[in-house]
Ligand SMILES: [Zn+2]
């Protein structure tokens with residue numbers, strides 16, 4: 619989707635709303651494809667005293683894999699974004715401005731893709747207190763108890779008991 623911003627630039631106080639769905643289903647993230655649903659984008663460009671100001675809200679539901687227990691889960695993610703737009707960079711201006719193309723248009727899909735991908739988390743947990751998998755027996759500690767204890771060699775069981783005894787005695 620391209621936004622032609624030449625008319626708005628001549629119209630102080632004017633507002634140009636937009637809405638689109640960005641398809642990121644082919645995008646790989648950390649070796650997976652979390653974008654099973656499109657990213658819904660709603661926003662507007664406002665001419666504020668001659669400056670073009672873009673604000674947008676991006677929202678989707680991601681399909682993710684937990685880094686601790688390897689379970690699949692879904693999580694809604696919303697990104698609020700804002701930037702200034704310009705036809706060209708004036709002297710001394712920093713790079714915090716998105717430039718329009720030669721025809722005074724904004725490539726909206728491309729920008730929204732970049733914005734959303736920059737906000738993706740590098741770590742994903744199905745829940746903050748996910749217990750993960752036991753490194754010993756591989757049990758998913760969220761749903762089953764660790765089996766390491768039960769697999770203890772009986773010859774050591776006596777010793778373990780003694781150590782426990784000692785601890786409680788202290
Ligand atoms: Zn987990």
Ligand SMILES: [Zn+2]
Nearest residue numbers: 752755764766
């Ligand atoms: Zn275990």
